[in-house]
Amino acid sequence: xxxxxxxxxxxxxxxxxxxxxxxxxxxxxxxxxxxxxxxxxxxxxxxxxxxxxxxxxxxxxxxxxxxxxxxxxxxxxxxxxxxxxxxxxxxxxxxxxxxxxxxxxxxxxxxxxx
Amino acid sequence: xxxxxxxxxxxxxxxxxxxxxxxxxxxxxxxxxxxxxxxxxxxxxxxxxxxxxxxxxxxxxxxxxxxxxxxxxxxxxxxxxxxxxxxxxxxxxxxxxxxxxxxxxxxxxxxxxxxxx
Numbered sequence: 001x002x003x004x005x006x007x008x009x010x011x012x013x014x015x016x017x018x019x020x021x022x023x024x025x026x027x028x029x030x031x032x033x034x035x036x037x038x039x040x041x042x043x044x045x046x047x048x049x050x051x052x053x054x055x056x057x058x059x060x061x062x063x064x065x066x067x068x069x070x071x072x073x074x075x076x077x078x079x080x081x082x083x084x085x086x087x088x089x090x091x092x093x094x095x096x097x098x099x100x101x102x103x104x105x106x107x108x109x110x111x112x113x114x
Numbered sequence: 115x116x117x118x119x120x121x122x123x124x125x126x127x128x129x130x131x132x133x134x135x136x137x138x139x140x141x142x143x144x145x146x147x148x149x150x151x152x153x154x155x156x157x158x159x160x161x162x163x164x165x166x167x168x169x170x171x172x173x174x175x176x177x178x179x180x181x182x183x184x185x186x187x188x189x190x191x192x193x194x195x196x197x198x199x200x201x202x203x204x205x206x207x208x209x210x211x212x213x214x215x216x217x218x219x220x221x222x223x224x225x226x227x228x229x230x231x
Contacts, residue, residue, distance in 0.1 A: 043222035
């Protein structure tokens with residue numbers, strides 16, 4: 001089985017401050033983890049993924065995420081938020097060794113306030 | 115742009131109409147996907163095609179009928195839809211969809227916003 005949870009529907013942060021969008025997962029095995037971003041009236045855009053190796057993954061637009069196996073988390077972070085980062089963010093998981101497809105979280109709306 | 119295009123971008127249809135959504139990918143991928151995105155709900159995977167063969171159908175009602183004539187094109191034929199089918203329909207592609215170690219990133223199109231009256 002595989003599932004992913006994004007515990008916050010909405011995150012607000014001031015421009016220039018660090019941001020964190022939370023994601024926790026539940027899998028039977030080793031996970032592949034992804035973050036996607038969706039701007040209004042657009043499809044999902046790939047940000048970054050964790051497959052194996054270094055727990056800190058760097059992605060597009062200055063975003064990074066840290067894989068924490070003990071806490072089963074994969075939180076998305078950025079040191080300094082921009083107003084243009086305001087969007088809907090999705091975490092997704094897939095189990096290594098499984099034929100199952102990606103399972104997506106329900107999304108977190110990030111609003112960066114000027 | 116992600117290399118995945120979808121047409122039309124917006125569609126309004128009555129419950130007795132028949133329409134089709136089109137997706138085309140220019141990435142040389144072998145797998146294509148249809149997702150349904152409704153407000154306040156996680157993305158729902160509908161269908162998966164790998165090398166033109168349907169490999170997954172997530173209990174989708176028969177009023178949705180997919181077609182994959184080649185690895186670059188994917189259609190979703192719609193007929194006798196219900197108002198609750200109104201949603202954003204997203205197409206995605208990846209290099210491959212098969213195999214237990216598949217770790218390929220999916221690339222999404224902009225979606226078709228469907229309204230069923």
